[in-house]
Amino acid sequence: MAVARERLSTAQATVQPGALLQTIGLTKSFGGLAAVQNIDFHISPGEIVGVIGPNGAGKSTFFNLITGLYKPTRGRILVAGQDVTGKRPDILLRAGVARTFQNIRLFQNMTVLDNVLVGYHTRLKSRLVGDILKLPPTRREEREAERRAFEVLRLFDDRLVPHSYELARNLAYADRRLLEIARALASSPKLLLLDEPTVGMNPAETENAIRIIAKIRSADLAIILIEHKLNVVMGMSNRVVVLDYGEKIAEGTPREVQTNEKVIEAYLGRKAAAQAAAMLDRRDALEEAGQ
Secondary structure (H helix, E strand, C coil): CCCCCCCCCCCCCCCCCCCCEEEEEEEEEECCEEEEEEEEEEECCCCEEEEECCCCCCHHHHHHHHCCCCCCCEEEEEECCEECCCCCHHHHHHCCEEECCCCCCCCCCCEHHHHHHHHHHHHCCCCHHHHHHCCHHHHHHHHHHHHHHHHHHHCCCCCCHHHCCCEHHHCCHHHHHHHHHHHHHCCCCCEEEEECCCCCCCHHHHHHHHHHHHHHCCCCCEEEEECCCHHHHHHHCCEEEEEECCEEEEEECHHHHHCCHHHHHHHHHHHHHHHHHHHHHHHHHHHHCCC
């Protein structure tokens, strides 16, 4: 299918002042095939930016590049102005970049609490000797880690706290997806990447997940959201970026994107665009009513 594309010139791209994350000309090729091509992107603290596009558009590859699972073929990745291009995932996690996965990747045979404590592990300072001997500083740090873990679990209302000492595999599907978010939050990220957080959820579970994601949003935490459910993306995002065949074809507010002819042709379709417009009208009405 021939689709018109909008390219931003990498040569003209400059560092965005105040951006928490920025990619410049980000490209990843596999055997000569560009999965992501010349992506210029930025997000500031407190923003939620949705990333949408058809299957195979490069969304997950984009996430994998940002989080260090893939090394870019070319281009740059900046976190808080620091070049982190090609850095390992653990280094990026310590720099404040955390993520969830489309396919749940919990420790199924560990408790809910222990899964969250794994996320907090990057903030611990104890060394092997302290862990073995259980020295007072180590015990204090462990108590603080558990306190922090419960603090994170309480963000999810009563969905996770009552199951703190149960195995993760025994949770309901929607709660396992929430636990992945909780584990990512335990690392105290500055940037949270959510890869289809509501996939497989029914409408009620989706609404609950939307409410919780809105709740965890803060002035400092930025969120990049990949999601196929348009009501989720359009209802939560400050901006939306649209990918197609690895390229960015549009960027703007939800209203601007859902009326963009190139986006409609490549991804939304007329019916979906109309549904997105109706959802935005509903969101605006609720905001005006002060709800």
